[in-house]
Amino acid sequence: MREVLAQAAFQLFLERGFEQTTVDDIVARAGVGRRSFFRYFPSKEDAVFPDHESCLAEVTAFLAAVDDSDPVAAVCDAARIVLRMYAANPEFSVQRYRLTREVPGLRTYELSVVRRYEQTLAGHLRGRFGETGDEALRAEVIAASVVAAHNNGLRQWLRSGGAGDPEAAVDHALGLVREVWGSPVERTAVASGDNEVIVMVAPRGTPMWRVVQQIEAVVGQE
């Protein structure tokens, strides 16, 4: 029933536009009573994003059960759960993306959903790092970075019309975040005298991949 209503709603939004479609139109198309709609969806906007509540619940359950050893990796994995929800239904995701670009109310709704994911990730990181001061600050900035990276990769895929594998783009984007934020112990060592700098010496003409490999090897050893 929920699925049927969401499909009827979405077809009508595409055919007539979001603003021009009433809840009465939706229940007529779905062949059910008006109260059925509001039993499943608080508003028309919710019917456009029918999977976010269950996805948020999945993200929360995942983080509650995840191995604690690398919190930044854990919130990146949590972001991948959201991506898989979009990737499971490319045509719907792409059509919804286009619809959302056109309807300010849907964009605002989406922002509030994204904010809830961000707060969930930040809450997990605060639980690991600490609830106050610089720990909370770091948690919130990392959560915002993860969400921005995820959205960058997702958006590329949506703009391309859902072609190819969105996971590759998102993995790459999350990789940047993990590279920057993923090793807090190492970053703390920046201030101390001995570990202050990396000095790398290479013959000129060394290929860039070898330079990178060499630096990575040094950083990895310590």
Add this chain to the structure above:
Amino acid sequence: MREVLAQAAFQLFLERGFEQTTVDDIVARAGVGRRSFFRYFPSKEDAVFPDHESCLAEVTAFLAAVDDSDPVAAVCDAARIVLRMYAANPEFSVQRYRLTREVPGLRTYELSVVRRYEQTLAGHLRGRFGETGDEALRAEVIAASVVAAHNNGLRQWLRSGGAGDPEAAVDHALGLVREVWGSPVERTAVASGDNEVIVMVAPRGTPMWRVVQQIEAVVGQE
């Protein structure tokens, strides 16, 4: 007139609640006609945040004129413009913060305003870094980090009831972002006279992309 309307609206929101106050109540309190309200504010929500449009314009103008040498520092300075708008009127900012916590429609409105600041900062960084691929990704992640750091510092101050200097907390929070995203590789130089080696000195924890960027810049110069 705009100021008078915003003040009348805000007093009524505090006295009666946001939802319980109508535009008719506001114009009656301000002693003007109903159309005057909509000449200045598209909606009741806009009257709660009367300064964001001019602040966004100020941020945009600042970034258009700013020195290009350190784009991350520039967007941090742009975020400080927003902070000063809040800090200019502590009592109003704190009352509005409390009101916004209680009214979902105001929270959503605020999210869409924050998103516009974030897009403005990201647009500036993309203009400096590049519009596509990893450059655009980096621009968006840094913009999100700056906004999250700014909001962390601002929120501390608002929660404390507007006591003390909010700039210190925000400066500290933005400092974390600059440390991670803005710290330049200290020195990359061709050290030996006969061009035999590259010596690269970087703070430990410098992200790999920045190391590569710096080496490429040096190699490209010669």
